[in-house]
Amino acid sequence: MLEAVNISKEFPGVKALRQVNLKFYPGKVNAVLGENGAGKSTLLKILTGVYTQYDGEIILKNEGVRFRNVKEAQNAGIAIIHQELNLIPELSITENLFLGRELLTSVGFLDEKKMDEKARELLEKLQLDAAPRSLVKQLKVGEQQLVEIAKALLVNAEIIMMDEPTSAITDKEIDNLHRIVRGLKEEGKTIVYISHKMNELFRIADYYTVMRDGCSVAEGEMSQTTEQELIEQMVGRQVLISKKEAGSTSEETVLKIKNLNLRHPSVKHRKLLTDISLELKKGEILGIFGLMGAGRTELLETIFGMNPSSSEGSVEINGKEKHLKTPKEAIxxxxxxxxxxxxxxxLVLGMDITSNISLNASPGNDFINPSKEKSLARAYIQQLGIKTPSENQYCKNLSGGNQQKVILSKWLAIHPEILMLDEPTRGIDINAKNEIYELVKKLAADQMSILLVSSEIPEILTLSDRILVMAEGQIKASFSASEATEDKLLKAALPH
Amino acid sequence: MTVSFNKEFLKKSQSLIALFLLCLVLSLLSDKFLTGTNLWNVLRQISVNVCISVGMTLVVLMAGIDLSVGSVLGLTAALSAGLLKNGLGFESLDLFVGFTVLGGVLVAMLVGLFLGFLNGWFITKFSIPPFVATLAMLTIARGLTMLYTQGMPISNLGSSFEFIGSGWFLGIPVPVWISAFFVLIVLFLSKKTTFGRYIYAIGGNEKAAFLSGININRVKLIVYGIAGMMASVAGILVTSRLNSAQPNAGASYELDSIAAVVIGGTSLSGGVGSVTGTVIGAAIIGVLNNGLVLLNVSPFWQQVVKGLVILVAVIIDKINQKKD
Structure with missing residues (x-):
């Protein structure tokens, strides 16, 4: 049994984990639930030896352990399968399986025969129909996942952690994965399973732990709970910061998007965005909520002209149809x-605040005007409250919140009509967060139109006049500010 | 505050101090080093590498590299000499075009610019790594040079052409004037124009630069063009100094140029460095070459010493970066 006792972890300015307590049981599928930013990834990184600085204790089989690196966690029998698979595409299945623990012949050469044999054994066990010598890049994502599991089995891992294992695979592959997971469970392995997909968790998981704001808030038998109850535990009852006052938006449409589609860059027939249509009014803050991988960032990137060759659909700005092919044209x-x-x-981290702020403020100007740049930088440092000794400070020396303010300044300096914000307060401390909220509200009051993408529900609820919810590349729901609640948003965002 | 300013100042003038110390040591070891003739001679020799290296600096600031400069130098040198001496004849049309010195120089510079653009075009259009694209150009340009010259030097180019490489103006060698002129232009370009700012931004964070609406491909194209043109200017200096275009002129000059850029404190990963640093770097290499000759060090040892100097310079740079 793996147990976390009072685990706390702090990053500069942020408390990622606060006194987390949870248990993972052998012979069970242990689900971990929580919104983005609830602390799931941080916890996993501590349990697998990625983060070594933390308070609290990890107890493995009734013994306190403290991993000093990833290798030690592996040797203790803990394997993790990341959402982004950790395989080398140009190497074969066998080579991937034995990477770093190659079998050698008596004279010290690679014992390929023995390794292939062992690999074949594992592939058979997992019912993966592929030759040990085939290259990993030729496998489907679901098959690559099985190779990762084979890797865990090869080292006799007792505890196998899976982070969003089904986010990129087909329904058939999911069924296959679940069959294998059940098999491993019956062998007595401890499975840790992180997913947002509720119906899937109810099918596969035995035990659950809910995390929220860096704390573990609930746990229990999966059979004793309901979807509604889990969602309530995930969102909790958080106190909101003063909400944006409604009614400052006009009826004038600034941005109109119709039937926007985006193809996957490498996988045929897979779409990252499907038939997205939306309208943004002048002075409006339109919130777009969705979990990771819902296509939110891709939507903004496509609007900004970054995917001209793989996207289709119409983008109208102020009633005029635009075919934006580069960020330059979008700007x-x-x-x-x-x-x-x-x-x-x-940011260009190696340049100072002044240069970063005026990086795109001077199109058409061939010569740098140092005094003008300096006054521009000083004006924004004051207006946004950027904490820095001077405007000549290198951006790499600023805190996250202040870096974010420099980027905001950079964009405000060109006086845009439409401001698109993608996770504007990720990883920054609460004070800077509130300052940015106030600024965004003020910009909208001054008739700037804002598209706000966020995976933090309170942020969306605080700022938005209207809220769209995205999942799996589509817009799944639309709410006015008054009708939106945390439960409704999360429910609409969970993929089914 | 003053302490950190001094530290910063010291760090920035590190290579200048190294150059000064080098000169001091050489003047103690050799009587000939600190003579007027020798110093003008060193400056004249450095001019060639300075011309190539200011262009190279812009390329490296963008996290690129240009291995073709030596060959482009050779080709444009041969072209200018050939045009000057033989002109351009089209027998079938019964047409003959003769070239003045200015004409030959301009054609050479245009060809250099064009070859540089070609490098840039391959790099931006087909996303070929700069190392590979310019390596190909290195071979191609050298081959074309051999074809054009048939492997023979083109000599006796006339006294007015010779003036460019060997003449004096206001008591200072003409090549020094020329290289100083281009150094000032590129310095201005890199520090005072938005174009220069974009070069640093691309080297520092290409993605952020792109998202800021900078036309990255255009900047790259122009920078490689400048690098090619500066190689051709250096080619003219070399040819004129010898009053002869050698088919293998400029061979391996790209290495001296990269060395000057690196010793001058420009980071090969881009975004950090300066043209002034490169000039000092070129001076260090030039003075070192000269000093080792004056001290009768064997040419084989000279190469070893040069390599060691590059290593030391980069190690010092790395140590400084870690302290940040």
Missing amino acids: RSGLAFLTEDRKNEG
Whole structure:
């Protein structure tokens, strides 16, 4: 049995886990539920030796353990299968299985025969119909998952953790996976199963733990609970920050999207977005809620001209049909896009605040005007309350909240008509969060139109005039601010 | 505050201090080093590498690399010499075009620019890694040079052409004027224009630059074009100095150029560095070459020493980065 006792974990400015207590039982499928950001991933990373700095204790078979690295967790019999599979596509199944623990012949060469034999044994057990020598990239996602499970079996893992194992596979593959999971369970293995899919959890899981805001809030037998009860436990009753006042929006449509479709870049016939239609009014904040992988980011990227060759549909800005092929054209049409990943897509970390803010504020200007840039940077530092010794500070030295404010400044400096925000407050502390909420409300009051994508329900409820819910690349529901509740949003967002 | 300013200042002038120390040591070891003739000579020699390296700096700032500069130098040098000497004849049309010095120089620069654009085009249009695209150009341009010259030098190009590489103007060698001119232009371009800002932004975070509405492909195309053109300028300096275009002129110059850029503190992963640093880097290599010759160090040892200097420079840079 694996047990977490009073586990707490803090990141700079954020308490990710607070006194988490939970138990995973052998011979059972243990489900972990929770919204995005509830702390599930952080907990898994601690249990598998990725994070080594934490408070509290892990108890494995009645003994306290503290993993110093991933290897130690593996040696203790804990295997994890990530949502993003950890295989090397250009290597064969056998090579992947034995990576880092290759079998050798007596003279020290690779014992390929023995490894292939062992691999074949495992593949048979998992009923995976593929040759040990076939390359992993030739397998379907569901089959690759089985290879991951084979990897766990190869090292005789007692505890197998699966993070969203069914997010990318077909119904048939899900059935197959569940059959295998049941088999492993009967062998006495401990299965930890993380998923958002309620009906699936009721089919496969025996025991559940609900996490919320970094705490474990409920646990029990799966057979003793209902979907409604679980959802209530997941959202809890959180106190809202002052909600946006309604009624400041006009009737003028700024952005109109009709039947937007986006094809998967590599998988044929798979769509990332299906028939998305929406309208954004002047001065409106339109919230788009959805769980991870629902297609929210892809929607914003497509509007911003980043997928011109794989998307179809009509985008109208101020009544004019636009075919945006690059971010540059999107920006010229009055769009701005604050991306989800501020370090990789938002900031040039090695440049100072001034340069980042004026990076796209000077199209058409060939020469840099240092005094103008400086006053621009200073104005935004003051207006948004960016905490920094000077405008010449490198962005890599700023905290997450302040980095986010610099990116916001960068976009505000070009005075966009439509501001698209993708997870604008991810990973930043509560104060900066509130400041950004106030700013967004003020921008909308000044007639800027805002598309707000978030996986945090309170954030969506606090800011939005209207809320769309996305799941599996489609818009599943639409709510006005007054009728939306946490339960309704989450229920609509859960895939079925 | 003052302490950190001094530290920052020290770090920035590290390569300048190294250059100064190098000169100090050499002047103590050799009587000939600190003479007027020798110093002008060193400066004249450095000019060639400086010209190539300022272009290379822009490329490396974008996290790219241009291995073709040496071959582009060779090809454009041969072209300018050939046109100057033999002109361009079309027998079938009974047409003959002669070239003035200015004409030959301009054609060489245009060809350099064009070859650079080709590099950029392959890199942006087909997403070929810069290393591979410019490696191909290295071979192609060298082959074309051999075809054009038939493997023979083209010599006796006239005294007015010779002036570019060997003449003096206001008491300073002409190549020094030329390289200084281009250094100032590229320095201005990199520090005072939005185009220069975009180069740093692309090297620092290409995705963020793209999402900020920067036309990345256009910037890359132009930067590789500049690198090709600067190689051709260096080619003219070399040819004019020798009054002869050698078919293997510029061979392996790309390595000296990359060395100058790296010693000058520009990061090969892009986003960090400066043209001034590169000029100092080129000076360090030039002075080192000169000093080792003056001290009668064997050419074989010279190469070993040069390699060690590059290693030390990069290691110091890495240590500094870790401290940040």
